[in-house]
Amino acid sequence: MQLQIQAHSIITPTSVQANGEFVLNNEEKHPFNLFGKELYRHLSIQYPKFFKMDELSQLAFLGTHLLTMHIENWDGDKVAIVLGNKSSSLSSDKRHYQSIADRSNYFPSPAVFVYTLPNIMLGEMCIRYKVTGENTCFIMEQLDVDFLHTYVQHLFEAEHYHYCITGFVDYSDSSYIAELYLVSSQKDTGAPLALDFDKNFNQIIF
Amino acid sequence: MEIYSVADNIVSPLGTNTEANYAACRGGISGIANIQNGDLYPEQFYGAAIGEDIKRALNISEDNGYTFLEQLFIHSVSDALSHVKDLDKNRTLLVISTTKGNIDLLSESYTGPMDTKRSELTVMGNTIARYFDLPNAPVIVSNACISGLSAIITAKRLIEVGQYDHAIVAGGDILSEFVVSGFQCLKAISDEPCRPYDARRKGISLGEACGTMILTRDVTLAKNKGQAVRILSGSQSNDANHISGPSRTGEGLKLAVKRALEQTDITASQISYISAHGTATLFNDEMEAIVFDTLGLSDTPLNSLKGYFGHTLGAAGVIESIITMKQMLERELVASQGFQETGTTKTLNIIQATKAVAACEYALKTTSGFGGCNAAVVYKSL
Structure with a gap:
């Protein structure tokens, strides 16, 4: 089955791109908690739940928004999400640990604890984009193109998906990235890109 | 394969x-x-x-x-x-x-x-x-x-x-x-x-x-013949509903079970046993009861193994699958520990005492989790 990459987005501490075009530069070198909100406003998104999410989910959410801007409607049970991540939910984990550090002053919070799993970012993506297909979070050192290609290709062949969002989303104290690809089995002349999905799918040169 | x-x-x-x-x-x-x-x-x-x-x-x-x-x-x-x-x-x-x-x-x-x-x-x-x-x-x-x-x-x-x-x-x-x-x-x-x-x-x-x-x-x-069980199919889904609670209607779990069955040539009625998630929260168990009822599985013998092991998070799907396979091999279904009286709006066939069964050819194992995710795997005896 020949699959296509129909959209691409990447968010890093320096800039944001969608399908090879610059969306926003982080000229002021703001930390993510500012830059992420700047991007949210820049994209004119209206989704108040965004502000309740942890950084990892916010990253995944913003990257998915950029990736799916051309999609008006899709059949959510024909969409899968398969992501790589390295640092798990480290920033929320630390926040939860801070709340229980002092046993005489225990204040663990449900609003923090529910984000202490890396797959919660996939859950947030599913809620926002009505995705009801498979969603799997693999932990890996960096974007493992070979593994994700094998897994996603097989997933399309075995379960007849129309779309799969794949890539790598990671947030730690020192850095962050959301690098996402929209893979599709459907012809869509309105899609921003039409590139072969192969073992070098991350080597998109614009 | x-x-x-x-x-x-x-x-x-x-x-x-x-x-x-x-x-x-x-x-x-x-x-x-x-x-x-x-x-x-x-x-x-x-x-x-x-x-x-x-x-x-x-x-x-x-x-x-x-x-x-x-x-x-x-x-x-x-x-x-x-x-x-x-x-x-x-x-x-x-x-x-x-x-x-x-x-x-x-x-x-x-x-x-x-x-x-x-x-x-x-x-x-x-x-x-x-x-x-x-x-x-x-x-x-x-x-x-x-x-x-x-x-x-x-x-x-x-x-x-x-x-x-x-x-x-x-x-x-x-x-x-x-x-x-x-x-x-x-x-x-x-x-x-x-x-x-x-x-x-x-x-x-x-x-x-x-x-x-x-x-x-x-x-x-296997060194010990007769211990093998076939992993027939498996599927995953998401509720797209809530990050820390199951969907009230269980659409996601329903989809995962349906897809797992679609990958096989059997129907729901051929499942002889369900090892369910059964966390014992009000919402999870109620959601599962609705799903199994809708899928025509309310008469299928079912247990939760959480009463023995507790909820073991990342281990749960594996250890509960192993006990599932063991029951298939032993042709025996174990009691759902901690259950006494139906507490879901749809009645399930919860196993109340450990009992021998003539055969257990197909078993279904399900799990649901935070993030709204669900998974179902079908096992087959050889």
Whole structure:
């Protein structure tokens, strides 16, 4: 089955791109908690739940928004999400640990604890984009193109998906990235890109 | 291609191998007890903790270079491997399922010798792979409470595409202050041993365990013939509803079960047994009852194994699959520990006493988890 990459987005501490075009530069070198909100406003998104999410989910959410801007409607049970991540939910984990550090002053919070799993970012993506297909979070050192290609290709062949969002989303104290690809089995002349999905799918040169 | 599970191990508060764990389940023995341990929670609570006797039997040590969880993984994988002929390691994949891994190392109160780097799941996975001289990088799945079934489905797929011939699927999580305090603040922990599906259920009991399954395309790999069960199909879905609670109608779980069945040539009526998720929260059990009722499975014998092991998070899908397969092989279904009186709006056929059955050809295992994810796997007796 020949699959296509129909959209691409990447968010890093320096800039944001969608399908090879610059969306926003982080000229002021703001930390993510500012830059992420700047991007949210820049994209004119209206989704108040965004502000309740942890950084990892916010990253995944913003990257998915950029990736799916051309999609008006899709059949959510024909969409899968398969992501790589390295640092798990480290920033929320630390926040939860801070709340229980002092046993005489225990204040663990449900609003923090529910984000202490890396797959919660996939859950947030599913809620926002009505995705009801498979969603799997693999932990890996960096974007493992070979593994994700094998897994996603097989997933399309075995379960007849129309779309799969794949890539790598990671947030730690020192850095962050959301690098996402929209893979599709459907012809869509309105899609921003039409590139072969192969073992070098991350080597998109614009 | 047919994929089989040919050997396994469970290490839990109930024992250090599958046999001991199964004997405890069929004997109605639960690992859940009252825990008074300030390192886990300031107040007493109910949970299933691995006791000193099991730790001694496993030679658990604080200074052998491995964390407690890693030692559980190493024991579990070693024991499972001892029941199969030599594997070609180049053709073998290690799939690790965990939700929090070595999260205890990040606690401010941690004073042990391990580098906090080990809390990174990739570092833990590589440590286990290195112990067993496995040359391929491990695949690590972290999909909340469905991680175990996700790992089994992933391993099956990667064997099917021809990338590997065998897979060691190991799932584990430990009781830690991190998870106990978290589930306590969600008010999800029962103040008595959990009672899945029961009218008086009050929430979950957390547990700690590690389980390993050896998956292969070569059914002759098992030293002990007659231990193999086929992994027929598996599927995953999302509710797209809420990150920390199940959908009221269970659309996601319904979809996962339907898709798992669609990959087979059987219908729901041919399922002889369901090993359900059954966490004993009000919402989870009610959601499952609605789903199984809608799918025409309300008469199918069903249990939750959480009453024996507690909710073991990343281990749950693996150890509950192993007990599922054991029941199929023994032609026996074990009682759903803690259940007395129907407590869901749709009535299920909950197994109330351990009983022999004439056959158990097809069994369904399901899980649901935070993030709205669901998974279903169908097992077939040979």
